[in-house]
Amino acid sequence: MAPTATRSPWPRVGAIVLLLTALLSVIMIAFAWPATRSSVHDIPIAVAGPSAATAQVAQQLSAKRPGTFDVTVVDGTAAAERLILDREVYGAIDVSSGHPQLIIASAASPAVAQALQQVAQALGGTDAGVPVRDLVPLPADDPRGAGLAAGALPLVLGGIAAAGVLTSLVVGVARRLAGALAFAVTGALALVAILQFWLGSVEGSYWLNSGAVALGIAATALTILGLESLLGAAGLGLGAASMMLLGNPLSGLSSAPEMLPSGWGTLGQFLPPGAAGSLLRSTAFFDGHAAAPHVWVLLGWAALGLVLAGLAAARTARRPAAAEPAAEAVPATVAV
Template sequence: MSTRRMIAVIVLVPLLAALALWAFAWPAARTAPRDLPLGVAGPSAATAQVEQGLRQHEGAFEIHHYADEAAARAAIEDRTVYGAVVVTARGPELLTASAASPVVAQLLQQAVTRQAAASGAEVRTVDVVPAPASDPRGAALSSSVLPLALSGIIAGAGVTLLGLRGVRAATALIVAAALVGLGAAALAHSWLGVLAGNWWAEAGTLALATLAVSAAVAGLAALVGQAGIGVVAFLVMFLGNPFSGAASAPQLLPQPVGTIGQWLPPGASATLLRSVSFFDGAAATGPALTLTWWAALGLGAVALGNALKSRPKHATPAADAHALTPIG
């Protein structure tokens, strides 16, 4: 038996290391725009040359057309596009939103400036929704994904290992997530100033992000045992974090990685947090529903696991009484 365990460790550790390296390094090494939503504003005759230049980057941009600068700004604030090129009488103007993704804002500035330089034009850049001065590169926000995931895993594992079940387990998960949300909002918004939206909306987002993970951990563990902790932890840490696009954008990751990442709690929580912090909740419905489904299914699994474990205890006395009842 000890020999088998030794062989298992020798084989599994390198395998997990290789898998972790693939999950984290591959998306990072293949970062590039893929159907990145970008607006073009102005008369069609004036924007034709701009569009032609952008389409030379095959598959990089998904072009959205707008009548004027005001419409393009509204689209950026609604999170329909990451930026827009506006053709004006003074020359091309680039609208960006570093709050949506500093990496994308820089990428757009480089691409549009390079294209304009080839025709001898100078581009004026306007940051429509800027990142906060205390976190201009968005590093603090993207770094919040890992602690939230870890908090959820710890809470779910704690509820499982302490033997909490049913209502007590659900109460512990919800209260713990709420406290994490309040504490994280106090740190990120009130102290560090890296979040700039409604304080309570941010706290709710952080709490929901934690609950989505903790409920999934406790729920699967309630159904399949403690192995469920490892399954969800693997899914969230090895896939959810590197596939989240929190440090860049989902459209910069290889497909289907960017899409899968938005179905997992880390990616959904990063997207939702940006929406409530910098865009007044624009485009928040999708990620909010994703996190809600994770939390609801997890809590439902906790209740189901408790019901399945309680059933034999209630059935035994009845079975014994039936066996002792005289026949005839």
């Protein structure tokens, strides 16, 4: 008679239920907290015009919206536009002509552009409000930027999935790393083709956009593979959880880093999802301006993954070498 399968003890079942509850709570906090606590703070904007007029506008902004804006004063419209195109500010209130107008770049962040319009209308003091000029608009096929915002999750999942599948199906660290790099290229070409040619959500050079996405996928996948090589399944879980529960909600791709809870938006830009999203905005709409910091962040994560994988390989190589002297010390058995 076959033995009866041993049943799990009830305390173990209870512990697993509590663990799953804690995990679900962490997921809810990771995704809902940044969204519900989002607010406009420290948004970089320019105020352009004569010193007396710009000082008055800056004072109004400080009085009516304290802590909301980080104001840079410039002497004219051209200087303000240059700051916007270089991605140093999100928009500008221009009083050069004596009548205020608002210059925005909705491609930098539709949420910030909307917030700036609300503030400008209040500053106008009339029902007609302030004229608005969109210097870098979103594509006509996706005027709300929904496709780019939605692309944040596939970008993260692509790197996580690559690491998980390669770990399960490919033997050899070097082959896994090569597979991750190859997938980063092919996956980026496919993802950007969908965003750019089908959905019309991004513009600019297809190849530069694909390079930005490939770098983001590679940074995520290589980091997770490096952690898995060094720590095993725990490293795989740690890397995937960090990218999904921290990197994705803190990327700011659906709004802006400055609209996340204070400090967390900055942290998000030092993680692969946030850096990749900001890099894609730069290549798609701003001719690559302000791309360098994000490129360095992604290269840093990719290099970290390679270093971790190298450490794991070196540790594995030392083990047989350490075992050989012990094997030699055992005297040979003489057959009788």
